[in-house]
Amino acid sequence: MTDSNTDIAVVSLAQPLESIADELGRSFEEYGFAVIRDHGIPQELIDRAEKLSKEFFALPDDAKKAYHIPGGGGARGYTPFGTEKAKDAKVHDLKEFWHVGRELSAGHDLAKYMADNIWPDEVDGFRETFTELYAAFEQAGGRVLEGIALHLGLPRDFFAATVEDGNSVMRLLRYPPLEGEEAQGAIRAAAHGDINTIxxxxxxxxxxxxxxxxxxxxxxxxxxxxxxxxNIGDMLDRLTNGKLRSTTHRVVNPRGEAAYRARYSMPFFLHFRPDYVIETLPSCIDPEQPQDHPEAISSHDFLMQRLREINLA
Structure with a gap:
């Protein structure tokens, strides 16, 4: 049974965060999801990024696969159709994607955790546009985290240091039209939880x-x-001892005419710093069950553990 999103919060980031923090938090606690309007990412930039994403995915398969990095865990560049598989799923998802990550200066302390980006030569303006969009996503995400901090009774800037130079990844996604035997038994994105922070x-x-x-x-x-x-990712769920929910979600196959056209989207997986230790916030530990919380783990170790589970490492 599928219901609509009538009481998932829809809030405006143009409002003072103090006025929306608890509605945002309520939605994250109940559903793990919220909808954000007035997020500050310019529509012109979104339109330009969507156009270039479609241009890249329209390239011949051989051209796209030239940007696939075997053994790279899908961290950068192109990941072909039929590669990623949700944890415990029996078949691969019906999607292909491109990853853009953080660019660090040579000699940066965290550079060992993050591969260099690669860029397609065939699409003019690709690097400039997606570098700009990455920064815009990060700014919007930082503001959402400020609202979450206020809801949790933390200093407004609590999360700033935890995500500074974090291993965040922007994904350009294409779900091809549904046709042929390859779609049998599979859906565009099987039920899964996100690994990251938000x-x-x-x-x-x-x-x-x-x-x-x-x-x-x-x-x-x-x-x-x-x-x-x-939506809340597993890292923030773990940090808050499940107070903010990392909710299982999926992208189901459409019916009717929509099944015969591709679907495109652009998620930004905002991550903690690789060296940040995810240790339950004291305010999220139940005084009656003080040991009822997960053990501390670095965000990098947690990420590697989960990437192995979804066939990307």
Whole structure:
């Protein structure tokens, strides 16, 4: 059964954060998701990025596969159709994607955790546009984290140091039209939880994104045009001892005419710094069960553990 998103929070980042923090937090606690309007990412930039993303994915397969890095875990460049598989899924997802990561200066202390970006020669303006979009996503994500900090009773800038130079990744996604035997038994993105701190998603207006409620029902996420869908990742769930929920979600196959056209989206997976130790916030530990929280782990070790589970490492 699938329900609509009538009580998933829809908030404006143009409002003072103090006025929206608790509504944002309520939605993250109940659903793990919220919808953000007035996020500050210029529409012109979004339109330009969408155009260039489509240009890249329209290239011949051989040209795209030249940017695949075997053994790279999909961290940078191109990941071909039929590679990523959700944890415990029996078949691969029906998608292909491109990753853009953080660019660090030579000799940076965290450079060993982050590979250099690669860029397609065939698409003019690709590097400039997606470098600009990466920075815009990061700025919007930082503001969402400020709202989360206020909701948790933390200093407003609590998360700034935890994500500074974090291993955040921007993904350009293409779900091809559904046709042929390769689509049998598979969906565009099988049920999964995100690994990272928070995810910001552009391009969720087309039907298909669904979350699994605590009651075990699938609930459609239907944002207004141009809005960001934001969800909690496993790292923030772990930090808050489950107070903020990393919710299982999926992208289901469409019906009717939508099945015969490709679907595009651009999620930004905002990560903690690789050397940040995820240790439960004291305010999120139940005084009656003080040991009822996960052990501390670095965000890098947690990431590697999870990438192995989804066939990317």
């Amino acid at each position: 995810t910001l998603l552009l391009g969720a207006e087309e039907a298909g994104l669904e979350l699994l409620t605590a009651q075990g029902e699938w609930k459609a996420v239907d944002p207004p045009e141009g809005a960001l869908v934001v």
